Each structure stands twice: as structure tokens, then as C-alpha cells.
Amino acid sequence: MEPLDEELEESALELPSEPMQLNMGPAHPAMHGTVRIVLELSGETITKADVQIGYLHRGFEKMCERGTWTQCFPYVDRLNYVSPMLNNVGFALAVEKMLGVTVPERCQYYRVALGELARICDHLVCNGAMAMELGAFTPFLYCARAREIIWDIFEEETGARVTHSFGRVGGMARPPTAMFKDMVRSGLPRLLFMVGETEKLLLKNRIFLDRLEGVGRVSKETAFALGWTGPTLRSTGAAYDVRRAHPYLVYDRMEFDVPVGSAGDNYDRFMCRQEEIRQSVRILEQVLDQMPDSGPVNIDDPRIVLPPKEEVYTTIEGTIQHFKIVMEGVKVPAGECYSYTEAGNGELGFYLVSDGSGTPYRVRIRPPCFAAVAGLQQLIEGAMIPDVIPTFGSMNMIGGECDH
Amino acid sequence: MSNPAPTAPPKMTIKLDGREIPFEKGDTIIRAAHKAGIDIPHYCWHPGLSVAANCRMCLVEVLPPPGRPAMQLDILRWDPAKKEYVPQKKPKLLPACQQECTPGMEILSESSAHVDEARGAVQELLLLNHPVDCPICDQAGECRLQDYWLEHSRKSKRMHEEPIHKPKGQVFGPTIVYDAERCIVCTRCVRVSAEIAKDPVLSIRERGNLGEVVVAPGRELDHDYTLMTEHVCPVGALTSADFRFKARVWFLRSARTICQGCATGCNAFLDYDPRNNTPYRHRPRDNQEVNKYWMCDEGMLSYKNATEKRQTSALVGGDDATLAEALSAAKEQLQGLRDDPERVAVILSAEHSVEDNFAMLTLARTYVGATDFFVSGKPLGRGDAILMAEDKIQIRAA
Ligand code: SF4
Ligand code: FES
Numbered sequence: 001m002e003p004l005d006e007e008l009e010e011s012a013l014e015l016p017s018e019p020m021q022l023n024m025g026p027a028h029p030a031m032h033g034t035v036r037i038v039l040e041l042s043g044e045t046i047t048k049a050d051v052q053i054g055y056l057h058r059g060f061e062k063m064c065e066r067g068t069w070t071q072c073f074p075y076v077d078r079l080n081y082v083s084p085m086l087n088n089v090g091f092a093l094a095v096e097k098m099l100g101v102t103v104p105e106r107c108q109y110y111r112v113a114l115g116e117l118a119r120i121c122d123h124l125v126c127n128g129a130m131a132m133e134l135g136a137f138t139p140f141l142y143c144a145r146a147r148e149i150i151w152d153i154f155e156e157e158t159g160a161r162v163t164h165s166f167g168r169v170g171g172m173a174r175p176p177t178a179m180f181k182d183m184v185r186s187g188l189p190r191l192l193f194m195v196g197e198t199e200k201l202l203l204k205n206r207i208f209l210d211r212l213e214g215v216g217r218v219s220k221e222t223a224f225a226l227g228w229t230g231p232t233l234r235s236t237g238a239a240y241d242v243r244r245a246h247p248y249l250v251y252d253r254m255e256f257d258v259p260v261g262s263a264g265d266n267y268d269r270f271m272c273r274q275e276e277i278r279q280s281v282r283i284l285e286q287v288l289d290q291m292p293d294s295g296p297v298n299i300d301d302p303r304i305v306l307p308p309k310e311e312v313y314t315t316i317e318g319t320i321q322h323f324k325i326v327m328e329g330v331k332v333p334a335g336e337c338y339s340y341t342e343a344g345n346g347e348l349g350f351y352l353v354s355d356g357s358g359t360p361y362r363v364r365i366r367p368p369c370f371a372a373v374a375g376l377q378q379l380i381e382g383a384m385i386p387d388v389i390p391t392f393g394s395m396n397m398i399g400g401e402c403d404h
Numbered sequence: 405m406s407n408p409a410p411t412a413p414p415k416m417t418i419k420l421d422g423r424e425i426p427f428e429k430g431d432t433i434i435r436a437a438h439k440a441g442i443d444i445p446h447y448c449w450h451p452g453l454s455v456a457a458n459c460r461m462c463l464v465e466v467l468p469p470p471g472r473p474a475m476q477l478d479i480l481r482w483d484p485a486k487k488e489y490v491p492q493k494k495p496k497l498l499p500a501c502q503q504e505c506t507p508g509m510e511i512l513s514e515s516s517a518h519v520d521e522a523r524g525a526v527q528e529l530l531l532l533n534h535p536v537d538c539p540i541c542d543q544a545g546e547c548r549l550q551d552y553w554l555e556h557s558r559k560s561k562r563m564h565e566e567p568i569h570k571p572k573g574q575v576f577g578p579t580i581v582y583d584a585e586r587c588i589v590c591t592r593c594v595r596v597s598a599e600i601a602k603d604p605v606l607s608i609r610e611r612g613n614l615g616e617v618v619v620a621p622g623r624e625l626d627h628d629y630t631l632m633t634e635h636v637c638p639v640g641a642l643t644s645a646d647f648r649f650k651a652r653v654w655f656l657r658s659a660r661t662i663c664q665g666c667a668t669g670c671n672a673f674l675d676y677d678p679r680n681n682t683p684y685r686h687r688p689r690d691n692q693e694v695n696k697y698w699m700c701d702e703g704m705l706s707y708k709n710a711t712e713k714r715q716t717s718a719l720v721g722g723d724d725a726t727l728a729e730a731l732s733a734a735k736e737q738l739q740g741l742r743d744d745p746e747r748v749a750v751i752l753s754a755e756h757s758v759e760d761n762f763a764m765l766t767l768a769r770t771y772v773g774a775t776d777f778f779v780s781g782k783p784l785g786r787g788d789a790i791l792m793a794e795d796k797i798q799i800r801a802a
Contacts, residue, residue, distance in 0.1 A: 302558045316534045317560045320550045323538050327545060327654050 019047060022385075026055040030133045030389045033399035035373065037380075037388065044384045049377045053370075056399035064363040068329030069095050069169055072363065077163040079367065080401040082125045083118035083344040085154070088167030093248060094339035094350035095169045098332050101299050107171050108249040109291035113184065114157070114166070116280040116287070117150045120191070122344030122396075123231075123273040130270065130393030131202055134211055139198045146194035149187040156183060169330050170305045171298030181288050188281050195277055212267035216379045216391035219264060226378075227371035230346020231272040232395060236264035242342035253290065254283045269394040304330050329358020336362075345369045345396050367401040418509040433500035433511055434462055444513055445523060445552055447530075447638045448590035449501035452697040453599055456591050459530075461552065463497040463522045467510040497522055520556065527557035533567035533613050535585045543640030545653040549588070568613050577625035579645050579701060580634055584616040587641035593617060593633035600698055600790065601629035617641070628792060631704040635687065644685070646705060651677060651684045660689060665703040666785070667795035670695035674707055683707045700792050742773035750774045754781030754797045 020041040025031030034055035040048035060079065064072045076091040077084040089111045096103065103111070128143030151161045157177055158164035166173045202208050218226075220236040233240055241258045243251040259275035261268025298305045302321045311318030334356035340349040349366030372395040380388050417424045420437055427436035434444050438451060447459035468474045475496040480489040495518055500511070513519055530549060538544045570584035589608060594617065598604035605620050605627065619625050625633070634642040658673040663686065671689040676682060686707045688699040718730035725733070741748045750768040752761045768774040787794035 303554060311560070314536065315560060316531050316536050316538070316549075317553065317557075319536050319538045320553045321558075323544060324550060324554050 024388060026052075030392065032129065033397045033402065035392075035397060035399075035402075037376075037392075039385070039388075041385070044386075046380055046383055046385065046388070049380050049388075051373060051376045053373060053397075053402050054404065057403055058400075060400075060403050061363050061365060065360050068326075068358045069332055069360055070325070070330060072360065073167050074163065074165045076167075077165050078400045079365065079403070080122070080344055080348075080369075080398045081163060082398055083122035084163050085114045085118035085166065086122075086341065086343040087348065088164065089115050089249075090339070090341040090343060090348045091350055092167040092169055093341060094337060094352050095330075095332060097339045098335060098337045098352060098354055099169070099304065099330070100333075101170060101301065101304065103171055103299055104296045105250070106175075106292045106295045107297040109287050110172060110176050110297065111167075112249050112251065112254070113180075113284060113287045113291065114154075116283050117153060117184070119344050120277050120280050121147050121150050123277050124195075126344075126393070126396040127270055127273050128198070130266075130390055131198075131208065133389050133393055134208060136202060136205070136208060139201045142194050142198045142201070146191050146198075149191050149194075153180075153183045153187060156180075168298070168305070170301065175297040176291075181291070181293075184284060184288060188284060192278070192281060195274065199274060209267070211386065211390050212270055213265060214263070215266045215383065215387050216269075216394065217263060217265045218375065218379060222375070222378065223264065226375040228346065228375060229371070230342070230344070230368050231269055231276065232372045232375075233346065234258065235261035235268035235272045237262050242340055242347050246340070248341060250287075250290070251283075254286050256280075256283050266390045266394045331356065331358055332360075340366070343368055345372065345398070345401065348401075367398075367403075369395060369397050370402050370404060373397045373402060416505070416507045418505045418507075418511060420511045421513050421515045427505040431505050433464060433466075433503050433505055433509075436505050437500070437513075442513075444500045445556060446501055447548055447588060448592060450592055450595075450636055450697070453592060453595045453636070455502050456595065457499045457502040459588065459590050460499060460526050461523060462500040463519060463526070464500045464503075465495050465512040465516040465519050466498050466503065467512065494518055523552070523556040524559060527553055528559065528561055530588050531557075532561060532563055533585065535567070535572075537583075537586060537640065540649075541586065541640040542643050542648055542653075543586075543637075547640060548638040570614075570616055575645075576619055576642075577630055579630045580625050581643050581645055581648060582617060583641050583643070586639050587616055588639055589615040589617070590638060592636040592638065593642055596629065596632045596636055597625070597627065600632060601627040602790070603627040606633070628700045628702070628788065629698065629790070631701050632688075632698050647685045651675075655679065656684060658687075661686075662798070663699060663703040663706060664709060664798045665700070665706045665796065666787075667793040667797060668695065668791050669798055670699045670703055670791060672699060672703070674710075683710050695791055698791060700790070702792070738772050745773050745775045748772060748774045749776040749778060751778045751780050754779055755799065757799070 022039045022041055023036060024039060025036040026034040031037070036052045036055065038050040038052065039046050058078075060075055064075050072091060073088055076087040079087045092111075124143040124147045128140040131143075132140035154164060155161045157180060158166040158173070160166075218236060220238050223233045223236045223238065229240060229242075237260050239258045239260050242248075243254075243256075244258050256279045259272050259279065261272050304325075306312075306325055307318040307321045312322040332354040334354055336351070336353040338349055338351045340347050342348075346368030347366065348368055351362075351364040351366070352360060353362035355361040376392060376395055379391050383391070415426050416429070417426050418433065418436060419425075420433070420440075420442060423442075425436055425440040425442070427439075431439075432455065434446060434449055435451065437444050444462050444464065446462040448456045449462060476493040477496050479492055479494055481492045482488075483490045497518060500513070527549075531553065534549065538547075538550070541547070544550065570587075572583045572585055574582045574584065576582045591608060594604075594606045594608060597606045605623050605625055606617055607620065608615055609618050610616060631644055634644045653675075655677050656675040657678050658675050661672050661674040663670040663672050671691040671694055673687045673689050674683050675685050675687060677684060684707075686699065686704045688695060688697055690697050718725045718727050720730055720733045738748070750764065750772070752764055756764075765777070768777070782796040784794045785796045786792065
């Protein structure tokens, strides 16, 4: 038998082709945080990428501007809902900066402790989810199991596992429980064990490494130009950490390293987060040693802090104090401030304006992952479709935080 | 040679916390400050009433004239270091609501630690027997006790005995309910009745923490200005039977309005809830040329006319109808009247705006061809020499 195409000229075999458009998200399982990436493909290679955020939009800033300052806490909980405590503390510090007050030492330690626990959760979820999206489901469960240890502590301390609304202007909703230190002390070794197990499962896995190493590379200069902070910046070798560069609370008394990467690729971002978990554990151990077991947690100013509930129910002074703060809000002096802390994803900034009333005049947030996601396009253009998944995962986009 | 310019009499001033403020002869310190826009904390003083000087919230430190010693009091002060009382001196404070200004007088209010301490002490005293009522009290949110506690005291009381109990929810008359436990016995309500309503039906019985307001035996609080007693009450002791438990004031917004009740046209605020667009009360708005600080009861309650007893839909032959039906019915009935204008008469109203009446007149003249016009309006009513005009048609306000 003769071949069918014997008579055909060679060029006629080339089919005419044009670039293919592909929508990833907003409902793609790996595009958590509801983001949509419009890809232009040539084969499997991405020639153009358009990253579109805004599918999760609640108007968070405007919501904050209609209640009292204290009523913002449940909203800031839902910024980075993977580590709400860090947002709570960040916002409380911002309002306290405007008021010109500093919380008692015990509270500062407590805030650092809860914040570091939240940071560990944040990194566990980010790395665990990234592994899962690359097909490694077990490590994700290990991470979730490790996070459970922390969530149990949070539940005990705040009554809530995820969104605690636990921060208050001038202190915290409650003092540490009697069991707090013991729970953390006994939880940390178990947590570190799980983290080690997770790494054992992943870091010798060729498939996992191939999809991370050298993928999604970014230079230090580009990272700076994009306004990156947090682990995404540090993976490029820049050791900028707000806790070290501009210490707040009691971070200046803590010994810890700022882990940095060198290549700025997915692998370095993964490893920076893993190492930061260990550094957070180090900080926690120091906090537990230094934190006083008694003493006030809230500042002593009836204009700012609610009275104990028993007093509200039994004395007129307590009722008045409660009433004034709840109905009218804490009166924050007119002015503006920018206050920033190191959240899970980097520098979380609050720019606040007050007109002197009990309601914020303007609440503006600088979400760290907003800048990271803004740089995603550069990282994936020229890469292959499968590279989008780990690269996007390592940006740790959190929809609530990226809400703009 | 030019004539020397006529020199104005030198302005008399006092110095309050280092700030120079002018005063006129006879002004008290609090009034001079009030005119200059400075608020000295006070309960019993009211710019429209006589001076009682019984609450002591307005105490200020008046510095002695140069070269003269200050008036001092010997006191014992607790010294926590020594753990005993030590004799000390402190200046005698004066009530700003009673003390007349003299030129060059120097007064410390916010800037004196003694004044600050005194205000805290007065506040502690006033709250000593006060019930834990804020959650159920209509005054909460606009109560001086709440405001001043946070501004000037911020301390818990040191008395732990059972507070004195007094009658609650006493009906004083058709419009006012009185709670003696909340009363700070400032006598503002007594003075409003005597001085504004010219009906001294209220007075105080007992003294100190037993004091309370009573209605004259055989009488009710039923003059024409009873709601003014509630209006001036700085706390939640007097409540209006009409407003009681109806709304929480922090949900209300105020609109400036003019009372529609009579030809006086008292200036008022209409407090309404923006969530359901419902008005809840009137409050007098100060206007020295019209109503000073006051309003009569009828006017205070006339806010209801905005929502109650109003014709809000069209009627045809007394039955509800849509606007379209009413218009076509009117057209039908008014058609062809031009040839026989005697069959129609048009009623204008003295209570409508000039624009409404003009529109009606134009319609009647041009399209209907009417020739007979009448004007209606509310009849004359009861008036008094205080605020109420006999003429009940507001549009005729001077
Ligand atoms: S009822 Fe009100 S206005 Fe009258 S004396 Fe008591 S506190 Fe003063
Ligand atoms: S205002 Fe009450 S004593 Fe002066």
C-alpha cells in the first residue's frame, strides 16, 4: 500500500495556528482566593498572562468606616484569615499609635506569642497547600494536623479556632489562661516533629523539587521594585523583616534569625517559610520564659478599655464606661498614622485617619500579598502551564487580604 | 490739628485658663464663657433660668487680685507614703454660675488640678445613689452624668453600701413621668415651672440624698410647658410619656425645623430615625428673637402631624382611589363648568404654602373658569403671654 500523503507538498502539512486563550480561575481549584488568570498560550508555553483579582471584594475598608474603632476587629480578622491574630495585633497597634498609648508588658509578650503561633499557621497552610496542589496530599494533611495543635491553643485562649476577634484597643479581650504556657510548651515539640515529617516527605521527592527549583525566579531588584515584603522578598536574599528592621512590641528582646534565600524561586520561598516556622518556635520559647505570669494585660484608662462585666451589671460607673465605649466608641484624637507589622505575608500596614470621633474616618490597608500577586504575571510569562500552580501557591495570595 | 478720635470705652475682660474673654456688666463667669463658646461643666445652670448654684459642678479657681493672699481652706489629705492624713491647704473654689465677673479677673478651670479634683468629687457624689439604669433610660446617650463621668471622674465610687432607694416611674401629669432615684435635685424643672410657665407647681422636699421633686398637693404637672421640664432635666429623671421607651437617641438624626403649631413659629429640631424615616420628637432650637430656649407642649407634640392623621392617598366619593382614577374623576366632574361657573366654588387654604395656593388659583381660573373662591384655615385658639399665639396658622408668623 502506498502512503496516503504521497502527493502532498511538505508545507501543506503545517496547520495554520493562533495563540490559545485559557482562563485559569476564578473557580479553578488551585486558584484559591478566587483569582483569575487569563493565559495566552503557544502550545504549553505561556506567552502572556493577565492576573485579575477582585472576585472577592467586600469593601472591607468602607465597612470599617461605619462602626466604632473596636468594631473593626472582626473585619481585620477576615483580612488574612489564615493568621487573623497578626491582623488583630497590627490593627490594635495602629490605633494605639494614634492614641499614644502602649500596652502593658505582659500584653506585649502575649501578643507576640499569639502572633507567632498565627505565623506558623500561615506558613503551614501556604506550604501544605502548595504541596497538595502539586499532588502531594499527605504532606498537606500533616501540615493541617500540625496546625490543629495551634488551633486548639487558640480555641482555649480565645474561644474561636479561626477568626478570633481577640485584639482590643489597649489590650486583649482576655488575659492569658492559666494553661497557656503549658499548652504552648507541650505543643511546640509535637509541631516541630510534624514539620520535620512533612519535609521528609517532600524534600527528597524529585517531582516536587523539579517543579520548585528554578521555577518562578525573581531577582532581588525586581522584588524590591514590586514592593514585595515578607517571605517572597526574603527568598531573593534581602533580609528585610519588620520585626528586625523596625522592632515593635518586645521583638527587640528576642533572638531569632531572618532566613533568606538566594535564587528567589519557588523552592527558596518554600524553604524560607519552613525555616521561619522554626524561628517562630524559637521566639515562642523565649516569650514563654520572659512573659510575666501576672499583672495587667489592658491599659488602665476607662476611656479606652471596657470595664469588667461584673462592674457593668452592678455599678453605675461601670455601666457608663461600658456604654460610652460601646455606643460612642473610643475617641481617637484627630490625625493620621501609618503603622506596620510583619504579618504572615510580609509588611501589613494600616493607614488610619481620625476626625476625633469614635468612628474611623478612613481605614486604608496595605496588604502584603497584594504586591506579591501584582508580580505574578512577570514570573509566569514564558513559563509552562504547570508552573503557574506552584508559583501562584508560593505567593500565598489570600483573597480577604487582597480585597481591593 | 485733627480731633482726637473718640475712644470707645475699654472692653472689660476676664482671663479664663489664660485666654482673654470679654464680658458685659452683670455677666457671671459661666455666662461670659458660654458667650465665648467655652463650656464650663454644669448641671443646674441654664442660660434661660435663674441661678441656683446647687450642683457645684461648675466650681472654678479664682486667683486672688495681685498682692492679696488666696482664700485657703485647711484640709487633711491622705498621704499614701506616710500612711496617714497630713494637714494641707487648698484654695476655696467658687461656682462659676454665680460668681460675677470683674475686670481683669483671672480664673482657672481646665488648668487647675484643684478644679479637676473637685469635679471628680462632685461626680462621685452625684452617682453615689444613682441606679444602674443606663440600659433602660431614655436619657442614655445625651446624659450629662455619662459625659461628665468620663470627662472628669473616671473612678469607681468608694461607697459600697446599698444605695438609697426612692420612688420610680411616678406619673407627674399627662405628659411627664418622674424617677426620683435618677434625680440630682438640680431644680431646673422647678425653675422652668415657676419662671417660664409661671406655674410653680413643682418643688423639692427633703435634703441631701433624700431630696426629690414633688408636685404641689392636689395638683398635677399639667401647665402648657411641662415638656420643658423634661427638656432641661440634665439626667433621665424626668421623661416624656410620649417619647418614653420609643427610641434610642444615638440612632436619631436631627433636622432643623419650625413648629407648625401657631403663628409664633418656634424654632425646633425634629429628631427622626433615618432607618424608618419616622420622627420621634421635637426639641426647641435656641432663637433669642422668637422662642429663646423654649416651646409649648402642643408644639412639642406637633411633630406627629408629619405622619399621623394625614391624607396620603386620593379619594373619590370618600373611597380610596388611585391617583389616575382621581384625576379622571376630577376631569369628568369639572368639565363643562366654564359655561356655568356658579356651579363650582374653590377653597384655598391659609395653611398651604403661597406656591400651592397660587397653583390652585391658576388652575381654577384658567381651566375650570371658577369665579367663587374661599379661604379656609384653623380657627383662633388659646394663646398666652409666653409663647402660644391665638392665631394657629403658622404661615402668618411675623
Ligand atoms: S428632675 Fe431633673 S431637672 Fe428636676 S431636679 Fe431632678 S435632675 Fe434636676
Ligand atoms: S452650675 Fe450648678 S452650681 Fe454652678
